[in-house]
Structure formats: structure tokens, C-alpha cells
Amino acid sequence: MREFLSDLRSDRGLLVFLGAICLLTLLGPFGSYDALPPARRFFFWTAALTAVALPMHIAIRALLDSPHLGRLPRLARVALGAMLAAVPGTGLVFFVRAVLWPESYMLDTIGTTWVQVSAIGFAIGCFHFLPVISVTEGPGQETAAEAPRHGATRFQARLDPATGTDIVSLTMQDHYVRVSTTTGTEMVLIRFADALSELGEIDGLRIHRSHWVAMRHVTTLGREDGKLKVQLDDGRSLPVSQTYAADLRKRLAARAASA
Structure with a gap:
């Protein structure tokens, strides 16, 4: 949910959402133009x-990030994510219809509604996730990652x-990764999972769904406001989720023991 709200708050996410509405x-597809006045x-x-x-959003992002569908x-x-999400989506649309457009509420249109929800979800999903697709799969594209500097x-x-x-750290932000170094910051258009896989032998650890840190720049682990x-050596602090807390504590304990 947090990731979805973050995407929606982003400029592109908000543009896609409002633009689709x-x-x-304006077009009033599936009979809504003739049946409903503009405001309704x-x-x-x-x-x-x-x-x-x-x-x-959950279904499409999950399938895009899945290592099993490489x-x-x-x-x-x-497309598959849109079709899967259209199952609960169809039920939600029927609820909205019953409230705002009861004339269209007919159970025998479930199949048609599922197809319509799938099609709309696929179209919006393609536009919303287009940067992810183009960066990682553009045919014939060569990126800096294909020819790393010495x-x-x-x-x-x-x-x-x-x-x-x-x-120092990587932070997922919409379809970008915010890179913080000792000399500045930069936004890189890449999936977070792909960025982590390209870090190679850099000694670091994922500490949150949206954050990765280089161990050499980690100073302490503690609680702020519960x-x-x-804490990083550049003065910033990043949240640590319980999923990754145990690994981080082990790494810090090992570092302290070898010091």
C-alpha cells in the first residue's frame, strides 16, 4: 500500500491516474456516455x-519484479497482471455500478466487465510502467551497464x-532509484531489483523494501521515535524493516567483533 501511494504521489503516477479519469x-466508453450526465x-x-x-498496481508490479518470470x-x-487483478477488480466495479450506475448492474455482464477491466488495466499499466520496460528490455539498446568502467x-x-x-545508499522512488554517494545524489531510471543485482561485490545490505545501504557507511542502529x-556517516538515517533487521544486526556485530 505504501509503495502504491508513493507511486501515485509521484508526478508520473498522478498524471496517469488523473489523465485516465x-x-x-470524456469518451464515456461502455455506454456510460449516453447513460450518465458529465458530472455523474x-x-x-x-x-x-x-x-x-x-x-x-500490486499485481502488475509483483509480476514485473518476480524472479521466476525472467x-x-x-x-x-x-497483460497477465491486468487479467489477474481484473478478477477482484470486476467485483469492485460491480459495487461501484450498484451505487453510481444501477441501471447497468446486470450479473450476466460479469465476463464482459472482466474483459473491459483487463483491457483498461493493461492500457494504463503499459503507460505507467513504460519506463521500466524500455530501460530493461529495449531491443538493441546499449547502456553504460553493458560496458562498465575499469x-x-x-x-x-x-x-x-x-x-x-x-x-552510500540506494532508495527506490517510483520507477527510479535515488543514488546517494559521498559527493552527491542522482536519479537513475532502473528497477530497484535490477540495481541491487548490478552492485556486484560492493559490501552492502538491503534494510527495507525501498532502501539499501553500503555497510562501510553505516555507523549505528537504533530507534528514533520508536x-x-x-544512522549513516553522512548524517542521514533510514528506516529498517523487521524483515532485514536480524541480518543487519549480525553484520554490525561481526564488524564490531573484528575491530
Whole structure:
């Protein structure tokens, strides 16, 4: 849910969401143009898209990030995610219909509604996740990661020389990864999972769904306002989730023992 809200708050996520609502309101597909006046049509599509947005986002992102579907084209993953999410999405749409457009509420249209929800989810998913697809799978594209500079990992090779390569932390932000180094920050258009796989032998640890840190820049682990956080030597602190806390404690204990 947190990741979904973060995507929605991003400029691109908000643009996609609002643009889809406006487009569907103006076009009035599936009979809504003739059946509903403009204001009611706007509220209907706002409610319908809001209802299906969360399951669509969760399903499509999960399939795009799944290591078990590496051989399946990402476009196919978006389509599969849209079809799976359309199952609960159809139920939510029927609820919205019963409230805002009861004239269209007919149980014998479940199959048609599922196809419609799948199609709309696929179209929006393609547009919303297009940067992820184009960066990782563009045919014939060569990135800096394919020809790393001497002494640099594949991910470090992506960074601007002015940013430097002494990475302190990585933070997932929408479809980008915010890289913090000892000399600056940079936004890299790449999936978080792909960025972590390209770090090579850099000694670091994922501490949260959205954060990775280089161990050499970790100073202490403690609680701030009741929340577990790691302190970095650049003065920042990042949250640590319980999933990764045990590994971080072991690494810090091992470092202290060898000091």
C-alpha cells in the first residue's frame, strides 16, 4: 500500500491516474456516455478507477519484479497482471455500478466487465510502467551497464562522473532509484531489483523494501521515535524493516567483533 501511494504521489503516477479519469469521462466508453450526465460520469469513472487501481498496481508490479518470470516478456507480464487483478477488480466495479450506475448492474455482464477491466488495466499499466520496460528490455539498446568502467560495478558505470562512485545508499522512488554517494545524489531510471543485482561485490545490505545501504557507511542502529533506523556517516538515517533487521544486526556485530 505504501509503495502504491508513493507511486501515485509521484508526478508520473498522478498524471496517469488523473489523465485516465479525464479520458474515460470524456469518451464515456461502455455506454456510460449516453447513460450518465458529465458530472455523474466523472464520479463514476473516478470511483471505478480508484477501486481497481490498487489490485492492478500490486499485481502488475509483483509480476514485473518476480524472479521466476525472467523469460516472460515484460509486456506479457503487464497483460497477465491486468487479467489477474481484473478478477477482484470486476467485483469492485460491480459495487461501484450498484451505487453510481444501477441501471447497468446486470450479473450476466460479469465476463464482459472482466474483459473491459483487463483491457483498461493493461492500457494504463503499459503507460505507467513504460519506463521500466524500455530501460530493461529495449531491443538493441546499449547502456553504460553493458560496458562498465575499469574498477566499477555495472551499476556504478551508470552514474555520472560528477556523482562519484562511492555509494552510500540506494532508495527506490517510483520507477527510479535515488543514488546517494559521498559527493552527491542522482536519479537513475532502473528497477530497484535490477540495481541491487548490478552492485556486484560492493559490501552492502538491503534494510527495507525501498532502501539499501553500503555497510562501510553505516555507523549505528537504533530507534528514533520508536522506529528502528540506521544512522549513516553522512548524517542521514533510514528506516529498517523487521524483515532485514536480524541480518543487519549480525553484520554490525561481526564488524564490531573484528575491530
